[in-house]
Amino acid sequence: MIIIPYIYSQKYCITTFHLSCYKMKSKLKYFLWFFILNTIEGTFRCDYKYNAKAQAWFKLIVMPATWFDARLRCSLEGAVLASPTTPEILAEMKNIMNHSNAEFEIFTGIHATISQGDFYTIEGTPFSNIPATWAVNEPDNKNNEENCITLNGKGELADLQCKQTRPYICYRPKTFEAEANKDCGTVDLEYQLDKRTNKCYKFHTTPRNFSQAYLACSAEGGHLAIINSDTEATVLKDLLEKYPESKLEGNFRKDRAFIGFHAWNGSWDWRTIHGQKLMDAGYSRSEVSPGTVRACGAIDRHISLGDWWCEGTIPFICEKAPDFPGTCPIFSENGQKESIHVM
Numbered sequence: 001m002i003i004i005p006y007i008y009s010q011k012y013c014i015t016t017f018h019l020s021c022y023k024m025k026s027k028l029k030y031f032l033w034f035f036i037l038n039t040i041e042g043t044f045r046c047d048y049k050y051n052a053k054a055q056a057w058f059k060l061i062v063m064p065a066t067w068f069d070a071r072l073r074c075s076l077e078g079a080v081l082a083s084p085t086t087p088e089i090l091a092e093m094k095n096i097m098n099h100s101n102a103e104f105e106i107f108t109g110i111h112a113t114i115s116q117g118d119f120y121t122i123e124g125t126p127f128s129n130i131p132a133t134w135a136v137n138e139p140d141n142k143n144n145e146e147n148c149i150t151l152n153g154k155g156e157l158a159d160l161q162c163k164q165t166r167p168y169i170c171y172r173p174k175t176f177e178a179e180a181n182k183d184c185g186t187v188d189l190e191y192q193l194d195k196r197t198n199k200c201y202k203f204h205t206t207p208r209n210f211s212q213a214y215l216a217c218s219a220e221g222g223h224l225a226i227i228n229s230d231t232e233a234t235v236l237k238d239l240l241e242k243y244p245e246s247k248l249e250g251n252f253r254k255d256r257a258f259i260g261f262h263a264w265n266g267s268w269d270w271r272t273i274h275g276q277k278l279m280d281a282g283y284s285r286s287e288v289s290p291g292t293v294r295a296c297g298a299i300d301r302h303i304s305l306g307d308w309w310c311e312g313t314i315p316f317i318c319e320k321a322p323d324f325p326g327t328c329p330i331f332s333e334n335g336q337k338e339s340i341h342v343m
C-alpha cells in the first residue's frame with residue numbers, strides 16, 4: 001500500500017483556489033510520479049527460491065567450499081553467505097538443509113576472521129543477536145584456530161576452521177531488491193545485450209586473476225567471453241572502447257582483458273574454456289607464442305588473442321546467454337506478486 005504524506009490541507013484547497021494550493025498539488029503530482037517510477041517489481045535470480053516468512057531469497061550450494069570461497073561466491077552471485085539472524089531465516093535454513101541431507105553441516109556467514117573472538121555476521125549482526133544455540137561440546141576453538149561458525153540440521157551452531165570445507169547457503173534479503181535486467185536474465189544492470197550476437201556482455205573493471213575471473217563470470221550465470229566469430233570480435237572491441245585506459249582506476253595493465261581461452265595442462269594446446277580449439281571456436285587471430293610461461297588467454301584492444309600470466313590481475317569480460325539464470329518475481333504467502341519501493 002502506498003502512503004502519501006499529507007502535505008497540504010485538502011479541505012482548505014478544495015474550497016480555495018489559491019496559488020499555494022496549485023503549487024502544492026504540482027509538487028504532490030511530481031512526488032507521485034517519482035514514487036511510481038521508483039516502484040519496481042521485486043525480483044531476483046530464478047536459481048534462488050523466495051521464502052515469504054523469512055522475506056529473503058535462498059540457494060543451497062552443496063559443493064563444499066572453504067568459508068572464504070563460500071563468502072566470495074555468494075557475493076559474486078549478488079547475495080550474501082547466509083546467517084540465521086532471525087527465527088524465520090533460521091527456520092528456512094534448517095528446512096533447506098533437512099530437505100537436502102539431514103546430516104548437513106553448513107558454513108554460516110558468522111565469522112571472526114578479522115579479530116579473533118569477535119563474531120559477527122557478514123552484514124555486521126553481532127553474535128549475541130543470533131537466535132540459535134550451540135551444539136554439544138561447542139564452541140571449543142580447537143587449537144585456537146576456529147574462527148568460522150557452522151549450522152547443523154537441528155539448528156545448532158559450532159565453531160570450525162575457516163579453511164575446512166562445507167556446503168553453504170547464499171541468501172538475498174528482500175530489502176536488497178533491484179531492478180530486473182530482463183534483456184539479460186539477471187539483476188546485474190552492467191550486462192548489456194548485443195543484438196549482433198544475441199549475447200550479453202559485461203566488462204569487469206575490477207582486475208582479477210584468471211581463476212577468480214572465471215569464478216566471477218560463472219557466479220553471475222555466464223562464462224569468460226569466448227569469441228566465436230569476427231562479428232563477436234567486433235562486439236568485444238566496441239565494448240573495450242567504452243572503457244578506455246583513462247577510465248580504469250588502479251595500478252594494473254589496462255591494455256588487455258582476460259577472456260575464455262587458455263593453454264590446456266601447460267601443453268600449449270590453446271583452447272577455449274569450453275574445450276574447443278580456437279580455430280574451431282570461430283576466431284583465432286592470435287599473438288600467442290608457443291613455449292611461453294603465460295598460459296592464460298587475453299585480448300588486447302585490437303582484439304588480437306594474446307597469452308598472459310594466469311596469476312596476473314587484469315580486467316576481464318564475461319559473456320552470458322540472455323535467458324539464464326533468468327529473473328523471477330517475489331510471490332507473497334497469498335500468491336500475490338509483490339512490488340517494492342526504491343527511494
Ligand SMILES: [Ca+2]
Pocket residue numbers: 138139140141142146158159160
Ligand atoms: Ca569447534
Ligand SMILES: [Ca+2]
Pocket residue numbers: 199225226227228232319
Ligand atoms: Ca561467444
